[in-house]
Amino acid sequence: MRMLKSMTGYGRVSAVTEKMEITVEIKCVNNRYLDCSVRLPRIYSYLEEKIKKCVQNSFSRGKIDVSLTIVETAGQSGEITIDKQLLEGYLSALTQIRDTYHLKDDVTVSGIAKLPDVLTRK
Structure with missing residues (x-):
């Protein structure tokens, strides 16, 4: 018996370390083809292709939006x-x-x- 898998979903995970807080959000909706978009801080733009490859290895179709937020907290004052x-x-x-x-x-x-x-x- 095959299990039906939904193409619509949302996930969010956060991790906090001494130096930073990282949040990843993934939103998926049904789509005939694979359409992946990645949003991340400019300083981490070099990760965009790696993230897209990871998504392509896990999904064959759907509109998938990946958002990565990184807030550095160590060594920063309020100035x-x-x-x-x-x-x-x-x-x-x-x-x-x-x-x-x-x-x-x-x-x-x-x-x-x-x-x-x-x-x-x-």
């Missing part, structure tokens, strides 16, 4: 630093976009905080 040179580059580019395309100027502090690598924790 936040601003990469002023990078911020100035972003602001210059945003000003150029605004002027070129005649857009409303609505740069906000919360918008700046969302820009990659402008704010970092020591």
Whole structure:
């Protein structure tokens, strides 16, 4: 007798060490073909192909989303630093976009905080 296996599922696991907290989430839904997408921190982008290969070895079809979150905790204080040179580059580019395309100027502090690598924790 064959066991029916569902193609829809969700899994989440977290591990905490002295240096970091790692969380992996996997979401699967039915799909005719194998479609795998991986989200992870830029610094760990070199792992993307290895993760995709691992998924391909375990699944033959389905839409599979893998999300990896790594938060380093060791040796970090609560101090936040601003990469002023990078911020100035972003602001210059945003000003150029605004002027070129005649857009409303609505740069906000919360918008700046969302820009990659402008704010970092020591």
